[in-house]
Amino acid sequence: MNIAISNTSDTPIYQQLFEQISSQIFKGELHSGYSLPPIRQAATELRVSIITVKKAWEELERLGLIYTVTGKGCFVAELSPEEMLRKRNDLLLKQMEMDISYYKSFGLTADEIVELLRKIY
Amino acid sequence: MNIAISNTSDTPIYQQLFEQISSQIFKGELHSGYSLPPIRQAATELRVSIITVKKAWEELERLGLIYTVTGKGCFVAELSPEEMLRKRNDLLLKQMEMDISYYKSFGLTADEIVELLRKIY
Amino acid sequence: MNIAISNTSDTPIYQQLFEQISSQIFKGELHSGYSLPPIRQAATELRVSIITVKKAWEELERLGLIYTVTGKGCFVAELSPEEMLRKRNDLLLKQMEMDISYYKSFGLTADEIVELLRKIY
Amino acid sequence: MNIAISNTSDTPIYQQLFEQISSQIFKGELHSGYSLPPIRQAATELRVSIITVKKAWEELERLGLIYTVTGKGCFVAELSPEEMLRKRNDLLLKQMEMDISYYKSFGLTADEIVELLRKIY
């Protein structure tokens, strides 16, 4: 597992953890059944609080991306490619809706947003 | 002036104020020299604290969209359309960078983001 | 009399009035016995409040630069060149002391302040 | 950290805080990474409101002199000596411009200002 945490970012750390791990699951970098490192170990390695790691793991579990076996650890859920894609798209759609409403509030049309996007990407 | 505040949103109230007013200035709905309502009156009408309004106004002033005359009130700044557009794009670019980095972290290409955008918009 | 008021400046208007008139007296542009315009007229011409003009006039009187003859108006005081210079220097010294303490608090030496000053002046 | 607040000064308290802390950062008395006291503790010790401290801290962050990590605290930013010097000079230049315009309004030349300065410093 390869995680990079930024303390100065204004995205909460647990959110950063969630995004990076979920992204790796979606990309297949973390395959089904993969055993996530124990919370305490992850916390130590990433130099963050156990509570923070726990919160990220909980978010992942709530989304059904991982599952916990008490006493054994946390594992990447076994999902069909279709389920995987659906969950990913749910996340992205939710985010995109929020983003669009922001740009819309400034009077931008879809074309203007796309133009802006291509300029930066 | 037409403002809608949501207390349940996770966007801070002062931020909501800032976005809505700046948006109205950019759209020309609030023209140069327009006198904003006194902060106390605005606070009463919007049912928020004076300080919350003040914080939004300060942010607007910092961006150069309004200016304050002590004892007189706050007024929409007199900006050329070019300056207006530049300030607006500064804001939007900053937002867009953050948004894109989110989608990128999920492995989306520019085309995929555009596709998603058009589907929802 | 030639006064320019800026509403956007963060120097209070009465202060701007005070500075410009005292400066003109010191420079001899307003000579001894010169009759200042009536407060109401000045307020109208400068588009500021009567109270604001009054406050500036009071400051000038407090410093002994003008004197009021009830029912007749305000006049530039009759001062010897030495008195004039002394009053001007009092003002400047007071200001300079405050300015220097600011620069000193950032660890600047006299030479560094001078260097900075010459670069800008 | 060594701060002295004057309640009688006409400089706002938050401004005093900002000047003293920024000055200490510029002088290197507060080194990179230094953890500023929690705003609540600072407020108690300095006998001012939390909000007043917060306002000063915000100003420091806006200038890039410190950064905030929610839940952890505020820290002195890690800047190269060059960046440090540039930020300091930005502040001083802004102040100097205002000061000079004051002296100019009294008809002083650069040499006269320097003379005055050396007499007092």
Place this chain on the structure above:
DNA sequence: GTGGTCTAGACCACT
């Protein structure tokens, strides 16, 4: 325990 936000109410300077 840390900072982020919000409230209600106060006093002052400027107009």
Place this chain on the structure above:
DNA sequence: GTGGTCTAGACCACA
């Protein structure tokens, strides 16, 4: 009456 500053105390998110 306007904004500028300050206070004391509260609740929430994050670590």
